Amino acid sequence: MRKPIKSNVAWIGKVDWELNKFHGNEYSTHKGSSYNSYLIEEEKTVLIDTVWAPFAKEFVANLQQEIDLKKIDYVIANHAEIDHSGALPELMRLIPDTPIICTANGVESLKGHHHQDWNFKVVKTGDTLDLGNGKQLIFVEAPMLHWPDSMFEYLTGDNILFSNDAFGQHYASEHLFNDLVDQEELLTECIKYYANILTPFSRLVTKKIEQFLSLKLPLDMICTSHGVIWRENPAQIVEKYMEWANDYHENQISIIYDTMWNATRIMAEQIAEGIAAADPEVTVKQFNTAGKDKNDIITEVFKSKAVLVGSPTIGKGILTSIAGIMEEIKGLNFKKKKAAAFGSYGWSGESVKVLSGLLKEAGFSLLNDGLRILWKPDKQAQEQCFTFGQQCVDDFRSES
Numbered sequence: 001m002r003k004p005i006k007s008n009v010a011w012i013g014k015v016d017w018e019l020n021k022f023h024g025n026e027y028s029t030h031k032g033s034s035y036n037s038y039l040i041e042e043e044k045t046v047l048i049d050t051v052w053a054p055f056a057k058e059f060v061a062n063l064q065q066e067i068d069l070k071k072i073d074y075v076i077a078n079h080a081e082i083d084h085s086g087a088l089p090e091l092m093r094l095i096p097d098t099p100i101i102c103t104a105n106g107v108e109s110l111k112g113h114h115h116q117d118w119n120f121k122v123v124k125t126g127d128t129l130d131l132g133n134g135k136q137l138i139f140v141e142a143p144m145l146h147w148p149d150s151m152f153e154y155l156t157g158d159n160i161l162f163s164n165d166a167f168g169q170h171y172a173s174e175h176l177f178n179d180l181v182d183q184e185e186l187l188t189e190c191i192k193y194y195a196n197i198l199t200p201f202s203r204l205v206t207k208k209i210e211q212f213l214s215l216k217l218p219l220d221m222i223c224t225s226h227g228v229i230w231r232e233n234p235a236q237i238v239e240k241y242m243e244w245a246n247d248y249h250e251n252q253i254s255i256i257y258d259t260m261w262n263a264t265r266i267m268a269e270q271i272a273e274g275i276a277a278a279d280p281e282v283t284v285k286q287f288n289t290a291g292k293d294k295n296d297i298i299t300e301v302f303k304s305k306a307v308l309v310g311s312p313t314i315g316k317g318i319l320t321s322i323a324g325i326m327e328e329i330k331g332l333n334f335k336k337k338k339a340a341a342f343g344s345y346g347w348s349g350e351s352v353k354v355l356s357g358l359l360k361e362a363g364f365s366l367l368n369d370g371l372r373i374l375w376k377p378d379k380q381a382q383e384q385c386f387t388f389g390q391q392c393v394d395d396f397r398s399e400s
């Protein structure tokens with residue numbers, strides 16, 4: 001069912017309340033998500049993006065109830081990932097000659113996913129599409145936000161930016177607009193989305209926003225492809241992105257660890273106490289990576305100025321939950337964050353060296369050589385951990 005947005009623009013997507021995982025099992029979606037498709041009906045009729053493949057039939061059936069598909073003059077595919085292009089095969093079977101507007105990279109990735117030779121019409125930044133009634137779409141390529149094919153478009157007259165994934169969030173709501181939902185939940189999902197998906201592209205985020213702002217176009221709404229439409233003060237999410245893209249951190253130190261027989265957990269707790277004693281202002285949080293959601297932990301890493309990572313030694317290495325999250329952290333290419341490693345051991349004790357190496361490889365600046373404790377920490381070893389926490393605060397101060 002279509003829902004009106006503004007003038008002749010309507011939402012015609014799918015709200016997916018059941019979604020728990022996205023990108024396979026890589027991204028947790030505690031609040032579900034939505035796949036937002038938009039219909040513009042001026043003298044020309046344009047469909048912007050579709051929905052995820054499992055909802056293709058439902059989407060096309062809904063669309064057919066709303067409009068004669070033959071009336072669609074253009075389909076815009078802002079991004080080929082199948083949460084947006086998934087209904088294209090179903091749709092294009094019915095209107096095979098309708099042009100699909102996308103970037104040059106979009107042709108490659110749409111063909112790569114769907115193996116169809118549709119009637120692609122390639123656009124680049126600054127190209128326009130006349131819709132009649134004095135309105136135009138202006139296209140803006142947005143490579144690596146977050147795929148090479150990504151694209152935005154701006155609708156003149158209604159002052160709407162269609163931004164695809166950028167400024168979106170995995171958040172299901174029956175209310176379309178940002179001012180109608182729980183603001184804390186919304187911000188939580190926005191920062192999680194940025195931290196887990198956009199962090200590696202922060203330099204490009206800054207450049208793209210500066211480029212868009214330099215055009216001095218009025219902005220009434222940002223229509224994203226996931227979650228709510230930014231209607232009330234749409235600049236707020238743009239400002240947040242500028243802040244997050246600028247090597248964001250809060251006054252927070254996160255301790256992430258896994259443990260076998262609680263020795264490394266005891267270390268984590270004592271280190272946290274040492275940090276809090278040395279700096280009563282700093283927020284200290286602990287996460288056992290085996291039991292907590294990894295995407296939520298990544299969001300906490302994003303918010304942290306320093307991260308202490310702990311694992312006991314197993315074999316000659318580290319526990320798998322820590323290894324997994326370190327792999328993800330490396331891929332996200334965090335900048336200007338500090339780190340240190342710790343862990344318990346029984347004999348050879350390689351974990352701290354392994355972790356320090358992984359942290360360096362991930363671009364963190366090491367505060368120190370880390371802390372190893374033999375067997376389960378006794379009172380003296382616990383004091384050593386407490387002192388290590390204090391030392392990390394001192395090291396942070398002297399390096400800042």
Ligand code: FEO
Pocket residue numbers: 079081083084146165225226
């Ligand atoms: Fe929402 Fe990159 O797909």
